Amino acid sequence: MIAQYGYLVVFFGVMLESVGIPLPGETILIAAGLLVHQGDLDPDETIVFGILGSIIGNQLGYWAGRQGGRPVVLQWGHYVGVTLERLLRVEGFFARHGGKAVFLARFIPGLRAFGALVAGISRMHWWTFLFYNVLAGAVWATASILVGYLFSRSLVLVEGWMSLASVLLVLLFVLTLVFYLAYRRAVKR
16 A cells, blocks of 8 residues: 555554554554665655654644543543543653653554643643654654665565575474374374
């Protein structure tokens, strides 16, 4: 899908995850990095769309948390495992750590989708949120795309190792089966 629709998938996939919809934004960016290495996507544009999706999505999530607050999150959050206890713990973390929590949330998969909502619910100052949101979005999107790009360079090596590992696993399975059948035959005598 990324190869066909390119930057739109990168932008909207990351944006929707950042709004609070549990999508695999990081996986999208890593796959985009693979496509950058193959020459299907431009590296600069991929990074820009990844960063913009991250920032805009978090801004929308912040606004939703600020406007709807805790009642809306609790009303719909149970579909994705958000309970009052979990929400209170995360709110406490955001209250103690402020903007650093926004930055850190970007790198924690479960918290990434809801960090902006919680920042809005906790009434974090908008400029503080914006600064850390931009910083985290830029670092996270760039690093994720870079991981995909670097992994793609090693893909041939990984494929070779996986082929060897597959052969060894099949051999191990066959040997285990032979020994098991021989053991069962010896026990029955």
